[in-house]
Amino acid sequence: MIVISRSLEVCHNMECQKFLKVKVLSDEEAWKLFKNKLSYGKRLPPKVEEIAREVVKKCAGLPLAIITMAGSLRRVVDIHDWRDALEELKESCVGRDVMENEVFPILLCSYNRLRDPILKRCFLYCSLYPEDHGIQRHKLISNFISEGLMERRRSRQAYFDQGHKILNKLENVCLLERCKITYSVVLGVKMHDLIREMALKITKDDYMVKAGLQLNEIPEEQEWKEDLVKVSLMWNRIKGISGVTSPKCPKLSTLLLSFNPLKSIPDSFFLQMRGLHILNLSYTRIKYLPSSISDLEELNALLLSNCHKLVFVPPLGNLKALKDLDLSNSAIKEIPQGVESLTNLKCLDTIGSHIEKIPTGIF
Known part of the structure; x- marks a missing residue:
């Protein structure tokens, strides 16, 4: 049996016989992952790349943090926006040294960069579901409608179009993941457990x-x-x-x-x-x-x-x-x-x- 955990204490409590620590990504691996998830297409301008590398360093080689941060900066071109993102990241990471306390501020920074309160409300609503739970998109959007989380529309179809747009945006910034629901062929979404923990901290x-x-x-x-x-x-x-x-x-x-x-x-x-x-x-x-x-x-x-x-x-x-x-x-x-x-x-x-x-x- 192989046990995978973020906590070494869990492994000790389960009396594991051998321990293998998974190392964080090297600087170059982290940069490659960031560029891949950024999907920028072209080479970043030199000054922007310099800031982008600083952003990646702040992610401390943690893949989830890198992926989420890259998602929040996708299609961002203006150097001022990049500087602002780096500044937000520096402020949120001050005095953090434990793994969970390193990754949560980065995820929180990605959440704050949503700006749109509708996106934030819909994202936080997803934390009401169980951990690692696949949620059918049409059921979730029906709940958004019932909860009054979105802008008003004249027809139910228009509401659903808006709901799909919102879920697509949350997927694009890597705060939600696309998944297949196991008991049906329909598409769904789910939250990574760490991202859900961050959402629950916000709504505690x-x-x-x-x-x-x-x-x-x-x-x-x-x-x-x-x-x-x-x-x-x-x-x-x-x-x-x-x-x-x-x-x-x-x-x-x-x-x-x-x-x-x-x-x-x-x-x-x-x-x-x-x-x-x-x-x-x-x-x-x-x-x-x-x-x-x-x-x-x-x-x-x-x-x-x-x-x-x-x-x-x-x-x-x-x-x-x-x-x-x-x-x-x-x-x-x-x-x-x-x-x-x-x-x-x-x-x-x-x-x-x-x-x-x-x-x-x-x-």
């Missing part, structure tokens, strides 16, 4: 991300801080929510509980989450939604895709802000009561559901 005060950790229960009450904006508990083993009163999270806008064997939610659970905008319960085993869902008046998206056991959704007439209602591949037989009064609804998905008829006048 606003996000609680415990995705893909094989949790059997939701976090204890003290972990639900009042300032939380997004909580991701997707891809765990949570079967029920018990012994927890409603977490006091008045600022919480996004709660992701998808891909859990969740069977029920106490009616009181949402009492102190009245600001909730996005509730994703897709791929759970829930049968009945609690009646308190009807009181989430700021809810923009209620996502219940592939809830194969779901038979009841309470009246939704009070959810005047609701734009996206996904009932696809559920056991629902009737359109929920009150949908006819949801004048802001943009997307109603009932594909694969058991709905037998749509009441006259509902549209």
